[in-house]
Amino acid sequence: MASSLQTCVLVVVLFALFSIQTTTSASHHHRQHEVKSIHFALFQHETINKTGFFIVKGVAGPGITQTTTPFGTLFAFQDPMTINANRSSKVVGIAEGTSITSSLDGLQSISIAKITLRLKHHSGSISIVGGTHNTKPSDHPVVGGTGGFTFVQGYVTSSPVNLKGLTVTYKIEFHLYWPPYATQLQKTS
Numbered sequence: 001m002a003s004s005l006q007t008c009v010l011v012v013v014l015f016a017l018f019s020i021q022t023t024t025s026a027s028h029h030h031r032q033h034e035v036k037s038i039h040f041a042l043f044q045h046e047t048i049n050k051t052g053f054f055i056v057k058g059v060a061g062p063g064i065t066q067t068t069t070p071f072g073t074l075f076a077f078q079d080p081m082t083i084n085a086n087r088s089s090k091v092v093g094i095a096e097g098t099s100i101t102s103s104l105d106g107l108q109s110i111s112i113a114k115i116t117l118r119l120k121h122h123s124g125s126i127s128i129v130g131g132t133h134n135t136k137p138s139d140h141p142v143v144g145g146t147g148g149f150t151f152v153q154g155y156v157t158s159s160p161v162n163l164k165g166l167t168v169t170y171k172i173e174f175h176l177y178w179p180p181y182a183t184q185l186q187k188t189s
């Protein structure tokens with residue numbers, strides 16, 4: 001009698017342990033599905049000698065053309081970002097940063113930028129860094145953010161839309177992901 005009771009208790013305990021374990025892994029699984037993300041595109045407009053300036057002249061390679069800059073060129077910008085390709089459309093962001101020509105053919109640079117965004121549900125800034133190709137789409141990792149973008153991860157893809165004339169336009173596609181601890185922080189703050 002006693003031993004069958006023990007067996008029964010053991011079974012109950014084992015069953016309880018087993019169900020705790022499955023609940024834990026289920027909730028872990030559930031949390032991974034909770035990763036918040038947003039995907040959208042804006043258009044960055046850069047006007048030479050107005051929102052973008054050459055600061056240091058490069059030292060080698062091709063000269064300054066519509067698509068190339070000499071190796072070592074340091075360029076700084078503070079460009080408006082609008083909701084569509086028309087420069088007159090609504091401005092919802094500002095990209096501030098620098099790029100340094102890093103390939104000897106004058107086509108690629110290392111870019112560092114802080115992008116301040118005022119979206120309907122999110123305000124703050126994201127910081128990006130990475131290589132930019134002057135004529136092809138380039139992915140830039142998001143290294144972090146502030147405000148509503150604190151701890152944000154992901155990447156932005158920059159693609160030239162119009163490289164002719166004094167104002168050049170790039171399409172910037174944002175792929176932003178908030179890790180679970182970032183959404184928890186937002187709930188508690």
Ligand SMILES: *[C@@H]1O[C@H](CO)[C@@H](O)[C@H](O)[C@H]1NC(C)=O
Pocket residue numbers: 048049166
């Ligand atoms: C921009 O300014 C520099 C320095 O003043 C000048 O040499 C250059 O021609 C200007 N570029 C344009 C496109 O106006």
Ligand SMILES: *[C@@H]1O[C@H](CO)[C@@H](O)[C@H](O)[C@H]1NC(C)=O
Pocket residue numbers: 086087088089
């Ligand atoms: C850009 O927007 C302005 C004002 O909304 C409009 O007058 C103009 O025609 C638009 N340009 C293009 C190319 O759509």
